[in-house]
Amino acid sequence: MYTLSGKLKITAIIFMILGAIGLVYAFATAPTSIEEVKEILAAQEHHGNHEMAAGEHAVAHGDASHDDEHAEHVLHQLQNKPWAALYVGAFFFFMIALGALAFYAIQYAAQAGWSPVLFRVMEAITAYLLPGSIIVFILLALSGVHLNHLFIWMDPDVVATDEIIQNKSSYLNVPFFLIRAAIYIIGWNVFRYFLRKNSLKQDEANDNSYYRKNFKLSAAFLVFFIVTESMMSWDWIMSLDPHWFSTLFGWYVFSSLFVSAITVIALVTIYLKSRGYLPYVNDSHIHDLGKFMFGISIFWTYLWFSQFMLIWYSNIPEEVVYYVTRIEKYNLVFFGMVAINFLFPLLVLMNSEYKRINWFIVMTGVMILVGHYLDIYTMVMPATVGESWFIGVPEISAVLFFGGLFTFVVFNALTKAPLLAKRNPFIKESEHFHY
Amino acid sequence: MASTKIHAIYTDDDILMQAVKDTRAKHYHIEEVFTPFPVHGLDKAMGLPHTRLAVTSFLYGMVGLTVAILMMNFIMIEDWPQNIGGKPSFSFLENLPAFIPIMFELTVFFAAHLMVITFYLRSRLWPFKKAENPDVRTTDDLFLMEVLVENNNIEEMAQFFKNTGALEVNLINK
Numbered sequence: 152m153y154t155l156s157g158k159l160k161i162t163a164i165i166f167m168i169l170g171a172i173g174l175v176y177a178f179a180t181a182p183t184s185i186e187e188v189k190e191i192l193a194a195q196e197h198h199g200n201h202e203m204a205a206g207e208h209a210v211a212h213g214d215a216s217h218d219d220e221h222a223e224h225v226l227h228q229l230q231n232k233p234w235a236a237l238y239v240g241a242f243f244f245f246m247i248a249l250g251a252l253a254f255y256a257i258q259y260a261a262q263a264g265w266s267p268v269l270f271r272v273m274e275a276i277t278a279y280l281l282p283g284s285i286i287v288f289i290l291l292a293l294s295g296v297h298l299n300h301l302f303i304w305m306d307p308d309v310v311a312t313d314e315i316i317q318n319k320s321s322y323l324n325v326p327f328f329l330i331r332a333a334i335y336i337i338g339w340n341v342f343r344y345f346l347r348k349n350s351l352k353q354d355e356a357n358d359n360s361y362y363r364k365n366f367k368l369s370a371a372f373l374v375f376f377i378v379t380e381s382m383m384s385w386d387w388i389m390s391l392d393p394h395w396f397s398t399l400f401g402w403y404v405f406s407s408l409f410v411s412a413i414t415v416i417a418l419v420t421i422y423l424k425s426r427g428y429l430p431y432v433n434d435s436h437i438h439d440l441g442k443f444m445f446g447i448s449i450f451w452t453y454l455w456f457s458q459f460m461l462i463w464y465s466n467i468p469e470e471v472v473y474y475v476t477r478i479e480k481y482n483l484v485f486f487g488m489v490a491i492n493f494l495f496p497l498l499v500l501m502n503s504e505y506k507r508i509n510w511f512i513v514m515t516g517v518m519i520l521v522g523h524y525l526d527i528y529t530m531v532m533p534a535t536v537g538e539s540w541f542i543g544v545p546e547i548s549a550v551l552f553f554g555g556l557f558t559f560v561v562f563n564a565l566t567k568a569p570l571l572a573k574r575n576p577f578i579k580e581s582e583h584f585h586y
Numbered sequence: 587m588a589s590t591k592i593h594a595i596y597t598d599d600d601i602l603m604q605a606v607k608d609t610r611a612k613h614y615h616i617e618e619v620f621t622p623f624p625v626h627g628l629d630k631a632m633g634l635p636h637t638r639l640a641v642t643s644f645l646y647g648m649v650g651l652t653v654a655i656l657m658m659n660f661i662m663i664e665d666w667p668q669n670i671g672g673k674p675s676f677s678f679l680e681n682l683p684a685f686i687p688i689m690f691e692l693t694v695f696f697a698a699h700l701m702v703i704t705f706y707l708r709s710r711l712w713p714f715k716k717a718e719n720p721d722v723r724t725t726d727d728l729f730l731m732e733v734l735v736e737n738n739n740i741e742e743m744a745q746f747f748k749n750t751g752a753l754e755v756n757l758i759n760k
Contacts, residue, residue, distance in 0.1 A: 460683045466672060503640070 153428055153565045159558070166555030173548025177233040185219065188226040227300060228539040234299040235535040238290050240549030242387065243411075243527050244557045245283035246404075250412025251276035252343055253376055259346075259369035264580040265439055268431045270572045271565065272419050274350060276412070277343050278564030279557050284336040286553075291332055291387065295325040301535050304393040316393050323390055331386055335379040342372040354574045362576055380405055388527075391534035395473045397462070403454045404530075410447040410492075411523045413440060414516040419561065421509050428570055434507040435586040441506030444519060448496035455489060476533045481540070485529050491522035524550065590735040591617060593720060593756040594747040595728050599625045602729040605750035606631045609733060612746065617732040620724040639708075643701040650696025654689040720758070728753070 182188050255273040258266045294301050303309050304316045304323045316323065346368055353361035381401025389400050397403075417440040423429045462470045477485045495518045505511045532540050572578060596602040603625065609616055616632055629637075659678050662668045662685070667676045675681060706712065724730045735743065740757065747755045 456683075456686065460686070463683050501644070 153423070153562075153570055155562050155566050156426075159562055163555045163559040163562070166551045167559070168555075170548045170550070170552025170555060173544050174233065174237060174552060177236065177545035177548060181233055182226055182229050185222045185226055188222045188229065189218075191229070192222060192225065224537075225539055228536045231300055231535045232539065233545040234290075234294075234301055235531055236545035236549045238287075238301060238535075239524070239527050239531050239546070240553045241283070241286045241290055242531075243524050243550075244279065244553040245287050246408035246527075247411050247415050247557070248277050248279040248283050249339060249380070250408035250410075251416060252280060252339065252346075253373070253380075253409065254412055254416065256342075256346070256369035256372045256376070259365050260373055262366070262577070264577045265436065265584040267572050267575040267577045267581040268429070268584075269416065269420060269436060269440075270350060270575065271568060271570045272423065272429075273416055274347050274568070275561050275564040276415055276419065277347070279560045280343050281340050282556065282560055283553075284340065287387070288329075288332055288336055292329060295329055301531075302390060302393075303534075304390060319393065323393060328386060328390075331382065335383050338375055338379060342368060342375065346372070350572060350575075351568055354569065354572060356574055359576050377401075377405070380408075388530050391531060392473060394469055397458050397470075397473075399454060399458055403451075403458055406447060406451040406454050407523050407526050410444060410451055411520060413443045413447060414519045416440060417444065417512055418516045421513060423565075423570070425509075431571060431582045433584070435584050437509065437512060438503075438506045438586055441500055441512050444512070444515065445496055445500040445506070448492060448500075448519065452489070452493040455492075473533075476537075477529055480538045481529050481533060484525050488522050488525035488529060491518055492526065495519075495522070589760045590740075591758045591760075592733045592735060592740075592743055592747065593754075593758055594731045594733065594750070594752040595721070595723070595754040595756070596731070596751065597728060597753050598751075599729060601751045602731065603628065603631055605731060605747070605752070608746075608750050609731070614738065614743065614746075615734040615736060617734050619732070620719045620721070620730040622725055622727060622729070625729075639701060639705060642704050643697045646700040646704075647693045647697035649700075650693040651689055653696065654685070654692035657692075658685045658688055 182191065251273050255270065255277060257263075258270070258273075293299065294305060297305065300306060304319070305325055305328075310316045310320060346365055349361040349365045349368070353359075353365070356362075384401045384404035388404060389396065417437065420429060420432060420440070421437065424432055459474065462474060465471075496515055499511060499515045500506055528542075528546070575581075594605065596605060599621065602619070602621070606616065606619065606628065610631070610633060619628060619632060621628070662681065663676060663678050667674070673681065678685075719725065719730075720732065721728070721730050733743070733747075735757075744755050744757070
């Protein structure tokens, strides 16, 4: 049995407190009036480019009232900024838990023989699914009651003048949006609850009946997951740019959450092993997780490029605006995160031997997580804060807060059950797994 | 005596693996092992050095990438500038996204083909070459371990291989 060390617990709680303080500060210091924004703008020397304000919802600029309108525009962006930072942080850690559940279900559905020694680690990471998804749902609901303007299609004034959003309003309206979100979240959590329950019961069972139940549940979950994950990515991320659409967006978000989840599984495993737990996990298991990190990173790049190249090539204004915003306003993070997410794992993890060296996996894993945080960041921010972005107190606080909460929930869940799923029919094969 | 060899023939890959380990522990020199299919972990058990084929593959991939870049630059930009997707910029960098699939494909093409050719050369294989396996049954269902006798006692060795579960132990003088 794993016991939560006091040091880890205190670290997690300190992270949460620091993050909470930072978030309160971020919300308290967000400008509330146009006058404040004008002061901020006056303080900034380089605001010459702001007329290029991104976002399709930008109001037509009149000559006389230009400054006021511009300031109002920036005001909305700066008011959105702490909300968007909170949303990115909440979504990022939530998607890790969801990805871990998908990876876990794949192990069952594929009847994988190598991975059962890692099942308890995966189950513990999915424990964050419930709090994580509820937090995301609350944030979406708060958008729905107009506490923030993350989703501009929720604003009746915007919809009134926008024919494209009007045509989509039978799908993009607040009640249906929240009902869909509730269906996804309840579905995932119900599957997670029964998978975990059966897995624990299997420990004490005399036959493989719970294992068989989990096999069927996993297969059903994967079908449910790939549909709802795809719709979730349209609803929660793609609809931030309501004019824009991409048919492989669901896959793109999937690859991002999948690689992040596998990375976290590897990091938690290596941490537990370094503390003397998980004696059955050998370097072949780490090697396999490393292969997944490498492979899914390349898969992510493939999808990133497929989406980018088709839109770049066809050059249709309503599609290409997505990348124009990102390349013009977010150049460094946008291309930097492609380099981090592709070149880094590619070069570091290509060699077979390196996938067995723990600190190589840890180093690459940290970079992959940073890269995929930035990936979510560049998906959300251009539509919500436009050119008024910078990574400051709100963003870092949100990561600290949710990172602390995630660590606390995951490691607390690890203490709840033995670290070895001892009665799993493949556990012997997994213990002796050798590459 | 240096070319005197013992051929120990086995019927099962697990028994062969154990025999290889025992033979190595006895410090007999294993010249070669012939198997009807690739046996997982046999190279490690025999103590063969790690293959460097992966390194050559990486280098061939880099050659392929370079060839693709130079080729696309010459064809599409220098020799006959092309209007790519309505973007007649005549610049390699600005048209880079269109070239990436070609760069990828040629990287894979060079890495794969040259690696296979390297493998053939390194294994001394070429078309119409006469097979090197000493016993045709190794292409069917038997496993053959070829061990140099060197200065060891032949009787003792024969007994040793019998004990490891060999179906036949043959002395080969060339």
